[in-house]
Structures are given as structure tokens and as C-alpha cells.
Amino acid sequence: MLVLFDLDDTLIETTQSIVEPRLDRVLDKMISSGLNIEDRDEALLVLERLNRTGSSSKEALEEFIFLYGGDRALLVHGQKIISDPEFNDLTPQMVIGSEKLLYDLKSIANLILVTRGDEIFQQSKMKKSGLPYSLFSKIEVTSSSKKGCYETILKEFKTPPNRVIVVADRIEDDLEPAKELGMVTVLYRAMRNRFSILPDLCVDYVIEDIAQLYPIVEERC
Incomplete structure (x- = not known):
């Protein structure tokens, strides 16, 4: 049995503990x-709302800049602040219960981490948050579609x-x-997508607490 995890807003609270605290700085830089x-206060509220309802922080910044008639070059400034890997201004937080979950599941399954993004930024998140990355049999950071990573993992671990x-x-x-x-x-409905409408039968399971993964793994083992 393999259990593959995404990183952002699945094991690490990326939206709440990284992106949202940095939006204030992003707005100041744009101004x-x-x-x-x-x-400014109203603009910050708009930016925070867009970030909560958008599919990504990049999409939120793009829409915000469009709404306020800004130059698209401002997007670069905003993304640079949000993706600063030094984390001198904050400490990334793990999703509540995820650390215990990883230790518990390690005894019954191979754990794999597949995340998309800048490798330096993603690795820094793992280290700064205290994610026990040594528990993973494989960690894959990709800048392209995850489907290729999934196919490679199926072959490497010889698992149906x-x-x-x-x-x-x-x-x-x-x-x-x-x-x-x-x-x-398994869709983990993190803060960003908790109230979105789901297409019918698009996933096998939907959970809103990471601990709800336990019975799913037990059922499938």
C-alpha cells in the first residue's frame, strides 16, 4: 500500500500560516x-477575500491587480514576497494532526510526498515547519503535471x-x-476550498479533518 500526500494545504497550512500573513507586505510593496x-484597509480586505476564494495565491494576485488597474509586472513583486524561502518573518505550521497521522501510517504503508512548485521554497517549508520528511519513502518536487510523477511512482514501487x-x-x-x-x-477540504461546490463523483472520498484518513486507509489495506 502506498499513500501519496500533497504538501501545500494538505500537510502544511500554506494558506493560513504563510500566504495570508504575507499579504500585508505584498500590498505595501505593490503600493x-x-x-x-x-x-488601503479596504484593498487588503479585497486581497484577502480573493486569496480565500481563488484557486491559488497567484490567481488572487492577478485578479487583484486587474481590479485595481495595476501593471502585471506587480505580480512578480507579490509572488517574490509570498514565496520567500528564508521565513524570517514567520514559521510555517503543519496541519493539525498530520504529524501523528504520518507516524501512525508509516507502520502500515509506504508514504510518498509529491508537491509542485519551486524546489528551494518547498524544501524550506518542510524543514521550517518541522515536517518529519524522513518518514517518506520518496519525496518528489515537480514543476510540471503530477501525472508523470504518479506514473513513475507506480513503476518504481511496482504497485497497482x-x-x-x-x-x-x-x-x-x-x-x-x-x-x-x-x-x-481523497480530497482534503482545506480552508481555501472548504466551501466550494464539488463536481459529482469526482473523487472517491472527501474529508475535512486529516484524521478522517485513518478509516479510509484501514478500509483499503
């Missing part, structure tokens, strides 16, 4: 770089797809490719 804002559980917070990026390969899919 100092030429974005015309009449009411129906013996692989994929846990993630995004359907299109993480779970659709897994579903296409015949893997068992």
Missing part, C-alpha cells in the same frame, strides 16, 4: 511600486493503482490525474 490605492491512495486539496491539479490512473483519491 510603493506604483499601484494606486485610495483605501488501486493500492495507492492520493491525498490532496486540489481536484484538477492533484486528484484528477490520480483518478485517471485508477488510484484511490
Whole structure:
């Protein structure tokens, strides 16, 4: 049995403990770089709302800049602040219960971590958050579609797809490719997507607490 985890908003509270605390700095940088804002407090509320409802922080920044008539070059400034790997301003937090879950599952399954993004930033999140990454049999950081990573893992571990559980917070990026390969899919409804409407029968399981993964793994083992 393999259990594949996504990183952001699945094991680490990326939205709540990294992105949201940095939005204030992002807005200040945009203003100092030429974005015309009449009411800063109102603009910050708009940015926070867009970040909560958007599919990613990048999408939220793009929409915010468009709404306020800013230059697209401002996006670079915003993303640079959000993806600062030094973390001198904050400490990334693990999802509550995820550390215990990993230790418990390690005794009955091979744990795999597949995450998409900048490798330096992703590795820094793992270390700074205290994620016990030594528990993973494999860690894959990719800048492209995860489907290729999933296919490679199936071959490497010689495991049939129906013996692989994929846990993630995004359907299109993480779970659709897994579903296409015949893997068992678990949507963790993190803060960013908790109130979104789900397409019918798009995943096998939906959980809102990471501890709800225990009975799913037991059922599939």
C-alpha cells in the first residue's frame, strides 16, 4: 500500500500560516511600486477575500491587480514576497494532526510526498515547519503535471493503482490525474476550498479533518 500526500494545504497550512500573513507586505510593496490605492484597509480586505476564494495565491494576485488597474509586472513583486524561502518573518505550521497521522501510517504503508512548485521554497517549508520528511519513502518536487510523477511512482514501487491512495486539496491539479490512473483519491477540504461546490463523483472520498484518513486507509489495506 502506498499513500501519496500533497504538501501545500494538505500537510502544511500554506494558506493560513504563510500566504495570508504575507499579504500585508505584498500590498505595501505593490503600493510603493506604483499601484494606486485610495483605501488601503479596504484593498487588503479585497486581497484577502480573493486569496480565500481563488484557486491559488497567484490567481488572487492577478485578479487583484486587474481590479485595481495595476501593471502585471506587480505580480512578480507579490509572488517574490509570498514565496520567500528564508521565513524570517514567520514559521510555517503543519496541519493539525498530520504529524501523528504520518507516524501512525508509516507502520502500515509506504508514504510518498509529491508537491509542485519551486524546489528551494518547498524544501524550506518542510524543514521550517518541522515536517518529519524522513518518514517518506520518496519525496518528489515537480514543476510540471503530477501525472508523470504518479506514473513513475507506480513503476518504481511496482504497485497497482488501486493500492495507492492520493491525498490532496486540489481536484484538477492533484486528484484528477490520480483518478485517471485508477488510484484511490481523497480530497482534503482545506480552508481555501472548504466551501466550494464539488463536481459529482469526482473523487472517491472527501474529508475535512486529516484524521478522517485513518478509516479510509484501514478500509483499503
